[in-house]
Amino acid sequence: xxxxxxxxxxxxxxxxxxxxxxxxxxxxxxxxxxxxxxxxxxxxxxxxxxxxxxxxxxxxxxxxxxxxxxxxxxxxxxxxxxxxxxxxxxxxxxxxxxxxxxxxxxxxxxxxxxxxxxxxxxxxxxxxxxxxxxxxxxxxxxxxxxxxxxxxxxxxxxxxxxxxxxxxxxxxxxxxxxxxxxxxxxxxx
Numbered sequence: 001x002x003x004x005x006x007x008x009x010x011x012x013x014x015x016x017x018x019x020x021x022x023x024x025x026x027x028x029x030x031x032x033x034x035x036x037x038x039x040x041x042x043x044x045x046x047x048x049x050x051x052x053x054x055x056x057x058x059x060x061x062x063x064x065x066x067x068x069x070x071x072x073x074x075x076x077x078x079x080x081x082x083x084x085x086x087x088x089x090x091x092x093x094x095x096x097x098x099x100x101x102x103x104x105x106x107x108x109x110x111x112x113x114x115x116x117x118x119x120x121x122x123x124x125x126x127x128x129x130x131x132x133x134x135x136x137x138x139x140x141x142x143x144x145x146x147x148x149x150x151x152x153x154x155x156x157x158x159x160x161x162x163x164x165x166x167x168x169x170x171x172x173x174x175x176x177x178x179x180x181x182x183x184x185x186x187x188x189x
Contacts, residue, residue, distance in 0.1 A: 042058075042084060042113050045096075045113045046082055048109070049111045050072040053073055055072065058070065060186070065178055067083050067178065069178065078183065080101050080108050081100050081175075082099040085171040086170075088159075090160050091122065092117075094112065094115045096112060096113065098167070107137040109134055109135040112164065115163075117157065118157070121154075122160035125164050133151050139176070142168055142169045144162060151165055
């Protein structure tokens with residue numbers, strides 16, 4: 001009986017030490033992981049969406065109502081913003097970086113940040129043929145052509161296409177809610 005109690009005590013101590021180590025390791029690496037996600041996951045889509053800006057949108061990002069917003073400036077003037085939203089696709093969430101022209105109230109474009117869609121089928125939402133449909137699109141309505149909209153779905157990837165469009169619609173709603181705050185956050189320099 002004494003041996004069993006000793007084993008339970010030793011195993012409990014090992015579990016407690018391991019748990020403490022893992023918690024502290026996660027805390028210590030959180031900032032580095034977030035920076036790597038910004039550079040390697042969101043960064044490529046962000047630079048595609050906000051092409052032509054002369055600032056560093058990642059360095060100038062700010063959080064507005066829980067949304068990380070990336071500004072685009074040209075000659076010191078705020079010309080656009082972008083942020084990431086998610087919606088359900090076929091195999092999981094589709095992450096979409098959505099850029100907005102703050103002067104014209106139009107989409108600059110979109111870029112896919114994360115997806116787990118079927119290779120060769122659902123992953124075609126990342127192709128320019130699908131993405132270019134969003135460039136210059138107005139903010140009033142966003143739907144697939146099968147739902148009386150003007151965005152053509154990728155053949156054979158309706159769920160993936162719907163996920164991308166739903167993420168853009170979420171971004172439209174968020175943008176309309178935070179637009180009044182945007183000019184105050186990045187005044188012209």
